[in-house]
Amino acid sequence: MNKHLYVWHNGKPVEAVIRNYSERDFDGLIEAQRLSFPPPYPEELHWNKEQLGEHVSRFPEGALCAEIDGRIAGSMTGLIINVGDYEHNHNWEAVADNGYIRNHRPNGNTLYVVDICIIPEFRKTGLGKWLMQSMYETVVQLRLERLLGGGRMPGYGAKSQEATPQQYVEKVLSGEWNDPVISFLLRCGRVPVGIAENYLDDEESLNYAVIMEWRNPFLS
Template sequence: MNEVSALPIHASAQNGRFVVVNSQPWMADGLTRVQRACFPDLSEAELMGPGHFQQHLQVFPEGQFAVWDNDQQCVAASSTDLCLNIDLAHYAHPYMQEVGDNTLSTHVPGGEWLYGADIGVHPEYRSQGLSTLLYGARQHLVRRLGLKGHVAGAMPKGYGAHAHAMPIEEYVYRVALNELKDPVLSVQLRRGYRVWGIIPDYLDDASCRHYGVFIVWRNPDIGWSERHA
């Protein structure tokens, strides 16, 4: 029996159907199912599989979250994080380099920032607030660990449909102004993240024309000054 009920709950839907818990080794196949459903355009080399998810739990178990559907008894959404020391003046990096080829071997115990390697909500569960639950759990972890904040390379998945009409800089600017809606970046901006810069050749995904958008959420518990920049 999968004893999700015995695990600490980090966030919960109001009706109690969905709960955020730390991922468990026996969830690896469910986490893989979510990954593949969420990123059909991502190259096979960059997709995470059961072995990756199990390895993540060995590296940094606190940073691995799953949204569990109590009704259907399955994983509905998930996120993967690691700790890093980030130089905000030199943020551009290929995704696979930053996450150690999806092994999280780059994780820095005691690192100052939480880095979002992955987040996904299975298409069958979208528009039910599950990404809100996951971002809340991640930000709570940042505050609990006293980190500077949460950073990630967002995938501007809607850019492919606009690439013929505008450069990526204009697209991101218009998404930030809420003139355009992006299925990924718009969600993150509503969660309090801010655009820091654009990363070319971030990953192998045609839907975003291989771009990433470096986003930053700063821990409000820290008294920010120049020394925290």
């Protein structure tokens, strides 16, 4: 994939490129992870070069980055699984093979997103939505049934005394509360299908995640 488009940054259009990442991008991808996921997010969950090498060799179609002025501004990574092998109440480590995606199944039915990030400087430009749209296009091109993934709930920690995880999601869906990740995924067309407990070592989300999907509308 190599897509050229414009996004709005500081009130003006700037050219961006969404493409498959490769080994030459590894340092930029790791820096984007560092900027996108500061503490208390665990540093050990940032990509390393061995993981990135597995991404580009096992499923290059699922290894996307967004570039502005030669700089990696964000990335998105996925693998193909058979959704029946995993229940909705699953964890990131199992589905992502701890980030190495060695469990990628080319003949599976579901593209599973294991990471998406946009560095703070380029948030609210639409880049994240364009990355998601590009991964939807990969789902369609490969004739997969769906895109699936766990969304963090970083606003839940502050509300956990008032609501269960399910109640929290319901309040976000009703518009009463806002969650930066869940609300972003909703705007991208993703639909909640379950709650995962102990999904990821994520203090802000109290280790919960919302499993959210996008179904391929071109399959009968």
